[in-house]
Amino acid sequence: MRFKKLWWGVTAGVTAVAVAAVAGVGVLTQQRYADLEHAPAYAVERPEPKIVPAGAEDGVDNAALAAELTRLAADPALGTLHGQVTDTVTGEVVWSESPDEPLLPASSTKILTAAAAMLELDPVHRLTTEVVAGDVPGSVVIRASGDVWLTEEQIDDLAEQVGQADTVFIDTSVWSGPALMEGWDAADIDGGYVAPMEPAMLHGARIGATEGDVPRSHTPALDVAQALADRVGADTVGEGSAPPGAEVLASTESEVLAERVEDMMVWSDNVMAEAIGREIAIHRGHEPSAEGATTATLEVLAEHGFDTTGVTLNDNSGLSTGNRIPPRLLDDILHTAATAEGEELRPILAALPVAGGTGTLMDRYQDMSGRGWVRAKTGTLTGTSALAGVVTADSGRVYSFGLLSNDSAILPARAALDNFASTIRES
Structure with a gap:
């Protein structure tokens, strides 16, 4: 059984549980308030369609969003910021800043590892x-x-x-x-x-x-x-x-590979990432070492159409200070995972930590609009903060993003990145 079937089965099960819970509340409410008399429901006339800004599609104003993101990107707390934001519905790059110039990625490197694993290996494979x-x-x-x-x-x-x-x-x-x-x-x-x-x-x-x-x-x-x-x-x-x-x-x-990949992503576990990298190397016939793992990872991504130009990998976890990744690649992987063509990569999106809810984002976004709506892989090293994921905007539009901040203090940069992603949510 392929993991995509297992994954959507689990998703359907979760949805069914939620629907059942709502239905149960409805039954209890009916039993308790069946004899209650009340006036007819208040009716409101349908409003006139709201004015849509010029250049906006279905109420989505990507030009305005781009202008606001450009303003936020200038925050000195972000040091040297390279990044890219993409509208996953239209494929339009909404905002970018030096997206092809590689920076130190920290643990956002694990996005490459997870993608290569899902593309190369059987998601239900066990060791x-x-x-x-x-x-x-x-x-x-x-x-x-x-x-x-x-x-x-x-x-x-x-x-x-x-x-x-x-x-x-x-x-x-x-x-x-x-x-x-x-x-x-x-x-x-x-x-x-x-x-x-x-x-x-x-x-x-x-x-x-x-x-x-x-x-x-x-x-x-x-x-x-x-x-x-x-x-x-x-x-x-x-x-x-x-x-x-x-x-x-x-x-x-x-456990099956898909569960191991999820644990690696949610908790940003470096040991797990390196082990999965070697799994990819062995499957492709490379030396089961760090060098073989990184070579295999980039080979898999390139074979599936991802541009790995400018990437330098010394490991699969992002702990190495020698790694360099252009944020465009991070965004491209996540954008693909969110589209119809990215079915094999889609489990990566579910493995991303939820802002204010799970994993390495559990204690972030507590008072921000992105809480619960941003799903992203974090990355932290001295002078480096990364955030790459997807966010559902208030308009309902889903955006992918890859953001790398170098030469910055960790906590101020982290707060600025969270604000950046939350602003996408508000669009």
Whole structure:
């Protein structure tokens, strides 16, 4: 079953629940107020059609919106701002400022990763981590698959399948290349933003927690081996190779790709993004490293008609300070996802955080008109703030946008970007 069927089925289910809730309220109201006498409903004559500004279509005045966005873009809090806003109904670029000139994108890079994953991979694909018999009697080997989402419950299940063992090894050969990418700061491991990229982790290598930006382990794969060893009574833990053709003793599966992409987008998880990038690389036959992942990501996008001119990627998460992306590409991906031609990309829109509601936008837009109407991927590094997503205007028109602010203080730039998106909502 393709994910688009699963996705629209879930959407239909949510809609049905909402309709059922309204219907339930209606029944209770009828029971409570059935005997209430009231006057006939007040009727208002149909008003004359409102005056539509010259150049506006169906009451949508993109020229006025462009003028207001140009004014907001001049806010000094935004530092160097490059961006693009597109009317997804007409395809008109409503506003732009140096859209083809790349800037440091921070975590808005994950839009490229998510798009390439949805275009290249099966949305219901799962990663399978196996435990096989080792060469030495009493030893077992975990054959890592790139699943960085492993849970304690999954380790419990693997242990139950394995039984007892004296030694637990873990085979990490499914990935290659450096564990830390170019442009990363090793301090970010203890800061909770990333972990050494090894193809097996418990809860993204978080220490003492299952979510959030908490300190991460410096030895994530060995931690998985130790967790299994603790459960099967093994005294020895280490890295090792799974024997060819070894008997499979136990296995566990990840969530489907679409759910992993959504988690990565909503919470801007760098570890998840890097793991998904390597998944793309493996599927295309590239080296399962950061270099292979970024090469594969750009190849997929180019093959599907996206102009990747000016893009420099050192990683798939946006943590690298060497990444550069023109905001036009961010907007083009989101615009395509919002059109009839973008069915494969449409789940990305649902994965975007909701302003004032979910993920990295949960605590933003609290008193802004964009609250609940803006869905966007955030991005934050020192001197960099990004916002790229879609917003439904008061007119009902949907706009896509990609905004990159460099050389700016984070909090003032973030507030200015939120105001910018909220202004689109008010149009």
